[in-house]
Amino acid sequence: MRRDAGIADFLAARILMVKDQLERRGIRDPRVLDAIREIPREVFVRPEDCGRAYDDEALPIEFGQTISQPYIVALTCQSLAIQPDDCVLEIGTGSGYQSAILSKLARRVVSIERVPELADSARSRLRDVGAANVDVVLSDGTLGLPAEGPFDAIAVAAAAPEMPSPLIHLLAAAGRIVIPVGRRDVQELLLCRRNPDGNLGRQKLCDCRFVPLIGRHGFSEDMPDAADNAPCN
Numbered sequence: 001m002r003r004d005a006g007i008a009d010f011l012a013a014r015i016l017m018v019k020d021q022l023e024r025r026g027i028r029d030p031r032v033l034d035a036i037r038e039i040p041r042e043v044f045v046r047p048e049d050c051g052r053a054y055d056d057e058a059l060p061i062e063f064g065q066t067i068s069q070p071y072i073v074a075l076t077c078q079s080l081a082i083q084p085d086d087c088v089l090e091i092g093t094g095s096g097y098q099s100a101i102l103s104k105l106a107r108r109v110v111s112i113e114r115v116p117e118l119a120d121s122a123r124s125r126l127r128d129v130g131a132a133n134v135d136v137v138l139s140d141g142t143l144g145l146p147a148e149g150p151f152d153a154i155a156v157a158a159a160a161p162e163m164p165s166p167l168i169h170l171l172a173a174a175g176r177i178v179i180p181v182g183r184r185d186v187q188e189l190l191l192c193r194r195n196p197d198g199n200l201g202r203q204k205l206c207d208c209r210f211v212p213l214i215g216r217h218g219f220s221e222d223m224p225d226a227a228d229n230a231p232c233n
Contacts, residue, residue, distance in 0.1 A: 010210040021056050022074045029078040034075055035104035041067075043125055044097035061095045063115050066155060066211055072189070073098050076178045079191045079205060080153040082106050089148070089170065090180075091213065092157035096122030096134075102155065103131035106188050110134075110148050112141040114214060121152035140214030144170045151175060159187045159210040164217035168200065181212045185218060 018037055043052035043072035044067055049059050058066045081103040093099055093113035102109045113119040113135060121137050126134050142164045156179035175194045180187040189205040212219040
């Protein structure tokens with residue numbers, strides 16, 4: 001698609017992306033599909049990448065971070081089974097794209113970003129698309145936000161070496177969390193659910209590759225980063 005494509009061109013590309021990249025790979029939740037059809041991904045990428053906004057890949061954003069592949073966002077949201085009254089915690093706001101999708105599915109979204117400039121730009125973009133129920137907070141995402149919990153669902157958009165214990169404690173009864181866990185260069189995307197006995201059940205969704213989750217219960221900031229968030233096939 002041309003960089004100077006108009007609204008109609010982007011809308012057509014978005015509808016085609018939902019059909020070819022999401023529905024054909026098993027995304028069936030109608031609320032998730034509707035949300036992705038509604039949110040303009042081109043708003044959340046760098047100006048020079050607008051022509052690639054609906055490609056089947058993650059794209060670089062500022063400060064060495066990424067906007068995740070559309071399929072990964074859809075898989076995360078579908079797996080979390082978000083209900084209209086849910087309160088959702090997102091770790092890793094980035095440019096705000098997944099935050100905007102979550103805003104269409106949940107009553108409230110609290111998103112944590114550690115880079116001040118990314119937090120500010122995400123707030124602006126979220127205002128532009130009318131996502132008024134998203135609060136972007138500058139903090140260490142591995143610690144969660146205990147004062148705001150518990151949360152019905154948690155979406156983690158960066159890779160952790162293991163499940164951060166503070167996030168587990170923030171899950172409500174029957175709460176769900178999707179998180180990539182593994183090495184800095186390759187991970188497994190996991191869906192974990194709090195069972196009636198309080199323990200977490202784990203389900204592998206796919207192999208994946210995300211940027212590292214930096215923080216007290218994540219990776220060290222002075223270690224070299226892995227490659228950008230890569231497609232999960």
